[in-house]
Amino acid sequence: MTASDDGGVGVSVDPSSPTPPYEQIRAQIATMIEAGTLAAGTQLPPIRQLAADLGLAANTVARAYRELEAGGWVVSRVRHGTTVGARRRMPEADVRRRLHEAARGYAALARQLGVGPDEAVQAVRSALRGEAGGPGLDRPS
Amino acid sequence: MLSYATNAAVLVLAAVLVIVISTSRAVSRRRVERFAERQRLVVTASNRDQLYRYLHTTRRWRVAGLVAGLVASSTFFRGPSGEISVGADLIVIFVGWFLGALVAEARVEHLAPGRVRAASLRPRRPEQYVARFAWALVPAAAVVAVATGAATAAAGALGWAEPNWTWAGVWLLVALTVAATVRAFQHVVLRRPQPLAAPDVIAADDAIRSRALHVLSAGGAALVLLMVLNQIGSVHPVGVADSVIYTIRILGALAVALFGWLVATSAPPSAAARPDRTALGAA
Numbered sequence: 001m002t003a004s005d006d007g008g009v010g011v012s013v014d015p016s017s018p019t020p021p022y023e024q025i026r027a028q029i030a031t032m033i034e035a036g037t038l039a040a041g042t043q044l045p046p047i048r049q050l051a052a053d054l055g056l057a058a059n060t061v062a063r064a065y066r067e068l069e070a071g072g073w074v075v076s077r078v079r080h081g082t083t084v085g086a087r088r089r090m091p092e093a094d095v096r097r098r099l100h101e102a103a104r105g106y107a108a109l110a111r112q113l114g115v116g117p118d119e120a121v122q123a124v125r126s127a128l129r130g131e132a133g134g135p136g137l138d139r140p141s
Numbered sequence: 142m143l144s145y146a147t148n149a150a151v152l153v154l155a156a157v158l159v160i161v162i163s164t165s166r167a168v169s170r171r172r173v174e175r176f177a178e179r180q181r182l183v184v185t186a187s188n189r190d191q192l193y194r195y196l197h198t199t200r201r202w203r204v205a206g207l208v209a210g211l212v213a214s215s216t217f218f219r220g221p222s223g224e225i226s227v228g229a230d231l232i233v234i235f236v237g238w239f240l241g242a243l244v245a246e247a248r249v250e251h252l253a254p255g256r257v258r259a260a261s262l263r264p265r266r267p268e269q270y271v272a273r274f275a276w277a278l279v280p281a282a283a284v285v286a287v288a289t290g291a292a293t294a295a296a297g298a299l300g301w302a303e304p305n306w307t308w309a310g311v312w313l314l315v316a317l318t319v320a321a322t323v324r325a326f327q328h329v330v331l332r333r334p335q336p337l338a339a340p341d342v343i344a345a346d347d348a349i350r351s352r353a354l355h356v357l358s359a360g361g362a363a364l365v366l367l368m369v370l371n372q373i374g375s376v377h378p379v380g381v382a383d384s385v386i387y388t389i390r391i392l393g394a395l396a397v398a399l400f401g402w403l404v405a406t407s408a409p410p411s412a413a414a415r416p417d418r419t420a421l422g423a424a
Contacts, residue, residue, distance in 0.1 A: 010337050012259035029262070038262070045264040052334040053260030055253075081264070 025064035164201040180348035188345035202245035210237015270351040282365035286316035316368035323361030363401030
């Protein structure tokens with residue numbers, strides 16, 4: 001999941017990850033829906049737009065959307081596109097729990113790398129801003 | 142005959158020179174500033190190159206198209222006193238310019254995805270870049286072409302006109318082909334990749350997209366309407382002098398040119414009218 005620099009919400013795909021790209025997209029969007037970041041009724045971008053933006057084949061994004069639809073996360077209708085379906089929001093406690101779990105994992109990695117707390121926090125802040133080699137600084141070809 | 146060939150060769154040579162000279166020159170800073178001013182865009186160190194590249198690509202292909210149109214439409218004829226004159230068809234020149242604009246839009250560099258590929262979940266809609274009215278122009282012009290074709294057929298069947306059926310059909314077909322092609326290019330521009338990037342880079346990309354859609358909407362609609370004027374020229378209504386039809390076509394072409402220019406240079410939707418980027422645009 002990526003906080004885009006324009007203030008909106010985005011998805012990211014790591015081509016080197018062993019997780020297939022469609023699953024990376026599906027998981028991020030599902031998490032955002034569950035956390036309430038994507039509200040019910042929110043329209044998702046057309047398959048071809050998202051595929052072009054991510055530099056992926058349209059089939060990859062189409063599969064992610066199909067899996068989301070099969071899981072009841074989104075609703076696809078002809079001429080209306082794909083919108084987030086009505087779904088119970090993840091309880092606040094679960095959001096906090098998952099965030100803290102991820103933070104603990106990150107803290108453990110920082111300790112293993114010998115990185116101090118200040119630098120580790122700074123790295124998180126930069127990542128949230130899309131900096132430090134993130135997609136936010138990539139230059140056009 | 143030799144003098145005609147010599148004149149044609151000189152014309153082609155001059156055209157090549159114009160293309161080479163005009164496209165090898167760097168885009169001026171003033172031109173970038175004008176573009177930014179019209180698009181209400183702040184030029185930064187991050188998006189400056191992006192703008193220079195866009196303006197250079199569009200200028201190169203539009204000039205090439207314009208000059209090619211000029212050469213293709215040029216006709217040599219010998220005047221009453223034996224001198225050789227040259228004439229040009231403004232519509233063919235416009236067609237050349239517009240073809241160049243289409244090629245330019247197909248060749249404009251788009252933002253490339255980064256090492257980790259990231260994209261916004263905000264759907265891109267035409268009204269973010271061009272007024273709804275302008276976006277509807279090309280299909281509206283196609284409807285006018287079909288209506289003109291239907292009116293021609295009806296007038297011919299009722300005996301009110303003696304249409305040249307071949308040309309009436311050809312111009313209708315050309316008008317619809319142009320409309321379909323331009324629409325396809327508009328969708329290509331809308332779907333150009335826009336991976337996540339710094340806000341000023343995204344703003345420049347939006348401005349480029351807006352400019353492209355304005356040019357395609359205005360130029361495409363104008364070209365289709367010029368084909369409609371050709372359709373009108375093939376109607377031959379009974380009892381109406383050819384000079385009247387000719388005058389209508391000339392005035393119509395001037396009106397279409399003015400209309401196209403006004404749409405092409407119209408301001409993009411204001412920042413306030415654009416969807417809030419902090420929201421995801423609930424349907």
